[in-house]
Each structure stands twice: as C-alpha cells, then as structure tokens.
Amino acid sequence: MFRHSNFLVGFIGFVYVMCVSNFNKKFNNIRLKDLCWRAGAEVNARKFERIMTEIRELNEEAYNWLGMIDKTQWTLSHDSGWRTGILTTNMSECVNGVLKGARRLPIVAIVQITFHRPVRYFLERTTRCHRMLNANQEWADFAFRIFEARQAEAVHHIVQKFDYNQQSASVLTLSLTGQGSHTYVVKLKHKTCSCGKWGTHGIPCSHAIQVSRHFGVNASNFIPQYYSIRAYRKTYQGRFEPLYGEEYWDPVDMELVHNPAVRVRRGPGRYVSTRYQMKWIDHKHVLANNINLVKFRINVITL
Numbered sequence: 001m002f003r004h005s006n007f008l009v010g011f012i013g014f015v016y017v018m019c020v021s022n023f024n025k026k027f028n029n030i031r032l033k034d035l036c037w038r039a040g041a042e043v044n045a046r047k048f049e050r051i052m053t054e055i056r057e058l059n060e061e062a063y064n065w066l067g068m069i070d071k072t073q074w075t076l077s078h079d080s081g082w083r084t085g086i087l088t089t090n091m092s093e094c095v096n097g098v099l100k101g102a103r104r105l106p107i108v109a110i111v112q113i114t115f116h117r118p119v120r121y122f123l124e125r126t127t128r129c130h131r132m133l134n135a136n137q138e139w140a141d142f143a144f145r146i147f148e149a150r151q152a153e154a155v156h157h158i159v160q161k162f163d164y165n166q167q168s169a170s171v172l173t174l175s176l177t178g179q180g181s182h183t184y185v186v187k188l189k190h191k192t193c194s195c196g197k198w199g200t201h202g203i204p205c206s207h208a209i210q211v212s213r214h215f216g217v218n219a220s221n222f223i224p225q226y227y228s229i230r231a232y233r234k235t236y237q238g239r240f241e242p243l244y245g246e247e248y249w250d251p252v253d254m255e256l257v258h259n260p261a262v263r264v265r266r267g268p269g270r271y272v273s274t275r276y277q278m279k280w281i282d283h284k285h286v287l288a289n290n291i292n293l294v295k296f297r298i299n300v301i302t303l
Contacts (some may be wrong), residue, residue: 019074027062036066040075043196048077077196118240125236132229138220143227146203147220154210166190167215171207186211191222203227 019039024033030057034268056063071078102113128141137144158172167188173181184207185194192198197205202224204212212219225231225247 019069023062023065026065027057029062032059032062036062038150039066040193043076043200045077048075065122076200080199115240115243122236122238122240125232129229129236132232139223139227140229140232143201143203143223146201147209147223150204150206151209151219153206157207157210159210159214161211161214164215167211167217169211169214171210173207187203188212188215188217188222236254 020033020037023036025031035051035055035058039048039055042048042051052063052066055066066074072080098117099114102110105113132141132144139147156174158174159169160172161169169186171184171186171193175181175186186192186208186210188211191208193205193207195205195207198208203218204222208222209219210224235302
C-alpha cells in the first residue's frame with residue numbers, strides 16, 4: 001500500500017484491539033465490549049454515533065471513557081481512510097501471523113520454520129498470481145471480490161445527478177428486506193461517498209459504482225493501483241534459493257565456545273510462562289496451531 005508508507009512511519013495511533021482490551025478490562029461487560037468493537041470497526045459516522053448512543057444508555061462512564069480518546073486514533077469512521085480497513089498499526093503483527101507457533105521450540109526447529117514458512121508463503125501467493133493472470137483478472141482477489149459484489153448490489157440503487165463538473169449525485173438505496181431506504185451523497189471528483197465504505201478500502205462502494213454508470217465513467221478506474229495484479233506480483237517477486245546439505249557449506253573461520261560459567265539456573269518445578277494472555281486469543285486456535293506445528297516438524301525431519 002504505497003500511499004500509506006508515510007503514515008506507517010509518521011503516525012502512531014492506538015492499536016485498536018488493545019483499545020478494546022483495555023476497555024473490557026476496565027468495565028468487564030460483554031455487551032459493552034461488543035459495542036466498543038462495533039463502534040471502532042464501523043465505517044459510517046452516522047452509524048458510529050448510533051452505536052455510541054447505545055453505549056451511553058448502558059453505561060455513562062464507559063461512554064465518557066471512550067470520549068476521552070481521539071476518534072481518529074481508534075475508529076475507522078474518523079481516520080480519513082488512512083488505515084484502509086486495517087484495525088492495527090503494528091506491522092510486527094503481520095510477521096507474527098506468518099510465524100505463528102514458532103516459539104518454545106529447539107533452536108534448529110525455529111530456524112527451519114522461520115525459513116520454510118516464508119518460502120511456502122511466497123510460493124502460494126506466486127501461484128495465486130499466475131492463476132489471476134491466466135484468468136485475465138485485473139485486480140487482486142481481495143479488491144476483485146469486493147468490487148464484483150458491490151457491482152451486483154448497485155443495480156438496486158436510484159441515482160439523481162446534481163452537477164456534471166463535480167460529478168456529484170444523491171443515491172437512494174432500496175432495501176430488499178423491508179428495513180427502509182437510505183440516501184447517500186457521492187462526489188466522484190473527490191472520490192467520496194457519505195456511506196464511508198469507499199474511503200475505508202479505497203474501492204468504490206455500490207453507490208459510487210451506480211453514479212459512475214450514470215456519468216459514463218468506468219468505476220474500476222477508481223480502484224487504487226496497489227490492488228492491481230502488477231503490484232501484487234512485484235510484492236512477491238523475490239525468490240528463495242534451496243539450501244544445500246551441511247556437508248556442502250563453506251567453512252567458517254570462527255569457533256563457538258561454550259562458557260560453562262555462564263549458566264541460567266532454573267528453580268525447582270515446572271516452568272511457568274510469563275507471557276500476557278490477550279483477551280481476544282482463541283485457545284482452540286492456539287491448540288490447532290500447535291498440532292499443525294508438530295505435523296510440520298515431522299514433515300521437515302522426514303525430508
């Protein structure tokens with residue numbers, strides 16, 4: 001995501017999940033926690049205020065606690081699209097996602113996992129890139145699926161054009177479930193829609209797509225280039241080389257010497273972890289990851 005590189009360096013915001021965790025730790029209420037999560041993840045400012053009103057009705061103190069935090073630092077509806085739908089500013093979490101489970105293992109196993117898992121990660125995405133190219137797909141799967149779904153939804157909208165220079169229009173949405181209709185304002189020149197979805201991922205919402213049709217504009221031209229197949233391919237164009245057996249390694253002019261005087265003494269009994277368990281960790285998923293890790297290590301040993 002090229003246009004957000006300066007943001008990653010210069011903007012230090014609250015990590016969204018940590019905000020929710022601190023909120024839950026203070027108030028310890030599942031209903032309030034769910035509302036807090038919904039408020040932060042909501043992209044429409046009007047719906048955000050509606051959720052905040054629910055929080056206020058349940059607990060005035062919880063509402064005031066959230067009100068003391070700058071909305072640009074924990075809500076998608078007020079961040080002006082900087083996060084593009086991402087709920088964290090910590091890039092190390094991406095690395096943790098790739099190397100999940102690679103802890104509390106022998107050093108050799110950790111090194112093997114650290115090497116083989118990124119190799120598999122890049123190989124899977126390179127294969128996916130070739131599949132998309134063979135299908136003459138212009139955008140990566142994430143953007144392509146969202147855009148296709150919004151195109152299908154757009155046919156149910158009614159557009160009233162207002163200005164040709166600004167390419168602005170109002171859009172009336174017709175609910176198929178009987179929940180009532182809504183009106184949104186789209187300005188193609190400014191790439192904005194009052195629903196908030198366009199600014200979240202940079203992908204035109206269904207309202208913008210329908211307005212584009214009425215103004216004779218190709219809505220896919222508004223999709224940012226960092227979603228293109230070309231950008232996707234450049235991201236994973238790096239390659240890894242297979243490792244030779246240890247007998248083929250170049251000799252090194254150094255010797256590792258173990259100092260028996262430097263030893264870490266362990267107390268009696270079983271080792272107790274001091275790692276802080278986050279509230280949102282699903283222990284069933286942790287167990288499943290550990291099982292997959294054992295299977296992976298067996299496969300590496302048997303190669």
